[in-house]
Amino acid sequence: MGAGASLEIPVKTENTSASPLLSTPSENSSGYHSNIEDLDTLASMQSQTAQTNQKIMPKRPLASRPSVIIGAVTKQQQEREEELENKNVKKSPELKKVFEGFEQCKKFLLDQSKRNERYYEPLNKMLKDNVTEAFSKFDKDEQRMVMANRLARINFVQALVGYYNFVYDDLDVDGISYGFVDEANQVKEKKNKDPGDHGTLLVLTIREILWNFSDSSHKFSEMISQTDLFTKLVHDLEIIKEEDLQDMADFEDMDLFAFNSAVGILHNCARNPDIDKQIFRDLKVTKLLYPFLRSTVYVKMITLLALGNIVTEEEVSKLAAEEDVIDFLLKAIVKALNAPDRKEHGFHLTELVDGLAAIAQSDTNKSKVVSKENLLATLVKIIQGKVTTEVLACVKLVWQLAFLSANKSAIKKDKELMKTLDSLRKDADYDIKTTANSAWFVLVDQDERLHHEEEMKKSHKKTADTGKAATTPGGKHIMISYCWKDKETVLKIHQILENEGYPTWIDVKEMNKYANLLEGMARAVEEAYVILICFSEQYRNSQNCRTEADYAYAQQKNIVPLKMQRGYKPDGWLGALIGARLYIEFSPHYPFDDQMKKVRDQIKLDDEPPPVVRKPDVPDTTSSAATRVRVWTRSQIDSWITEHKLQGSAFKQVKRMTGEQLEFLYKVMIKSPDTFYRWLEMKLELKTLEDLMKFDRAVQALGKHVSH
Structure with missing residues (x-):
């Protein structure tokens, strides 16, 4: 979500997902x-x-x-983070002063003696001078990520949220809504402000910092998720929904900071792959945000981008079907592409493409996205603009869409896109290069490797048929x-x-x-x-x-x-x-x-060679030398049924089973008895103890015909 009211920071999301729900898993005590x-x-x-x-x-x-491996990887990540920080400090030495200011603010926030309304004014000034001003001054994505990572690393986030909660409770406000922001705007004009006035302004300053920097770093947003801030943001949105939703639809010039910052922080955290999405579902964020989709274009857009990273796969398919969000986003993308500032309604082109990738989580939506006229040509045009964040967003979208087989064919037919994607596989930017190679693997390399393997198998079979020695690697x-x-x-x-x-x-x-x-x-x-x-x-x-x-x-x-x-x-x-x-x-x-x-x-795998399929004229299911159950004929299965007295209506489904199914059922019984008996009860509907005993003995008897 874009930073602050201007929404200027491109979103760097990584969303994937897939096809609609096929089945619901059952759980058992085993x-x-x-x-x-x-x-x-x-x-x-x-x-x-x-x-x-x-x-x-x-x-x-x-x-x-494990602790050694995790420690080594964590150390490598920290070293890369510090290397990036040192590179930016070398380019902009004044960042050192910024980091000193961060430490000064953290020390103030953690000082329990400063938890007093007398300190609201000096703290607000300190945060504006040292944190808010730094965000405005250093406006490159990499610089902002470095600053956000530094704040997360020194535990500034926990300290900031802790003070926010103190002021929030001390002011005894119902929540941060339009009325609260309107009051803050009036307070700014007052010459003689009381401590409560400074507290009101301090709350909004802290919200702005959390919104801005959570957009710049996953590490920062993850620190937010470890606090109780989400609960307060959801409470604020509930108040806004009750008090301000109708006004938001009627007045385009309404100050939406309370809504934007709450949804923005939630979105920035939801798009972090390391944060459990169940946190947002437990807070019922989806249900809370849905009504805002029917507000102004701007409110709909910010809500949609947030929901795209919170909803389940089933919900995102429903969202696309009910709200026609795919066309909505595509139109915004085209307008942003042709705009001088690459924005539409304040949202950068990168954000919009990432938003479309989030909606394309489900395979149903993937198909809808690719079917849109000129979509692929639009992506090529964006990539040719050579704006790093935009290129990366487009390549991630292509990778996402390529998981669907039908889409893969459509994409490969677009020669211009494939040529462009191929060239990006050697791009100087590491993220673009690796993402382009991943997309290419799904589109091309995977099929080529599978085809090569199939040819090797054919060659192996041909060699074996001629009587020559041949082996395949295990x-x-x-x-x-x-x-x-x-x-x-x-x-x-x-x-x-x-x-x-x-x-x-x-x-x-x-x-x-x-x-x-x-x-x-x-x-x-x-x-x-x-x-x-x-x-x-x-x-x-x-x-x-x-x-x-x-x-x-x-x-x-x-x-x-x-x-x-x-x-x-x-x-x-x-x-x-x-x-x-x-x-x-x-x-x-x-x-x-x-x-x-x-x-x-x-x-544990079988050491025995594959079975030789035999079809005896008179099946002998009691002999240990009998053909394995997996390749039993219908006559052999009927003999097994007769031998174990599995006739009658209670066993009508057993008569339709194949040898392969019987073997697998035996293995389930051995490895997971609870699953086996639960299946008997639910699927075969065996009601009497005698019937259960009969079938149990019959399946156990299959053991001598099953490879172990």
Whole structure:
């Protein structure tokens, strides 16, 4: 959200998402969970992810402790942050004085003896002189990010919000609304101000600082999320909704600072991928903001940009359908592109493109966006303007849109866009170059790699048919795919697997071996025999994570989903990818060691060769030499049903099962009995104890026909 009333700072968002909700996961006391809707889905998904034969390697030396890895990465991040700061100080030495002013303000804010109305005036002046003025003076994005990061690093944010809460409560106001701002404007004109007047002005100064700097740095906005500021902002918006909403629709020249700053801060924090979006949903921010979409064009725009980063995938599809927001944003983008200041209604072109990317979270909206006439040509025109923030926003949007197969075809047909994107893969700007390469991977490289692999398989088959020796490389490791937000749990899992001798690949330890990060990711997927998808809402929202997971799925890798976020239900593209797979939840709700045992069970692979399909004239389902259940004929299944007396109406659904489904059902019974019996109750609707016992014995008997 743009900084201050002028909305001048471009938004640097990273939003991804996916398709509409396909199914709702169920939960059970075992810690295994499932998106299973029916056994047909369950079995078909199992066949798509058949496990590759792999032996566990001998034990290795102990892996690095999670705390060591996290500490090393954190240190690297801090070093990069300080390097950027030093570079800007070298260019603008006066920033040193600014940093000294920040420290002076923080010391004042933390001094408990200064929590008195007598100090409202000097503090307000100090903040304006040292913080607000610095933001205005240093107007380049990088300079503002450096200042915001410095403020976050010295714990200025907590101190500032703490003093804000004190003044807010001391003034005993109902909330910050139009009336409060109007009173503040009148106070400015008073010659003789009392302490309360200075308190009113101080509240607005602090709100302005929080709004401006939260737009400049994810680190700053994350610090805000660790305070109780959101609760007060939501309370203020509730008052504005009750008292001022009608006036906002009627008067274009109304001072909207109270509304803009509240929504702006919420938006700046919501677009931070490291902040849990559930915080905003618990506060019912979506429901609160929705009515403002029917206000003036400006209010609608600021509300829409905020909602785009807060709503769920299902809600964003509904939002686009009901409010026609895609056309609204596209028109604004075209107007901003042709405007001298690259703005429309005060919103910079970069903000508007990022807003469109947020709306394109769902695959339904992706399709709608690409279908709009001249969209791709408009993106090319923006990129050709060579404004770094605008180029980056457009390339991120193309990457986002390319996840949908139909869009991929449409984009690749646009020769001018593909030529432009290809040239950006060698751009001097690191962010543009890496983002362009990621988009190119989804559009082109992934398909080429898959085609090459398919040709290799054909070649292998041809060689084998001629009787010559031929081999295909097996998987070498367990790959862990995750988002950094879940690093503590993920690195603990990695350490345990490494210590037990499992060859494990994780980016923080392996990526430095590759000059090309995408090549490193692709090789890691291709050489994996199993991939642990450590998912959460942040994982689903990450375009990098989706690129990784989609490629794993396209490679038909064995995927084991691990749920990192209690209460999150995998939806959209992630829900589709997980499908009927059982997932293991890692949260304080379940003992960690118990969940690790389930992970080990999932990643142990068969050492036996693939079965030889035989079709005996007279099936013998009691013999240990009988064909494996997964390839049973209908006659063999009927014999099994007769042998175990599963006739009658209670077992009518059993008669329709395939051998592949029966094998998978047996494995579910062994690995997760709670899921198995719950499925019997809900899907087969076995009502009597006798029927349950019959079916239980019948499924157990399948064990001698199942590879273990």
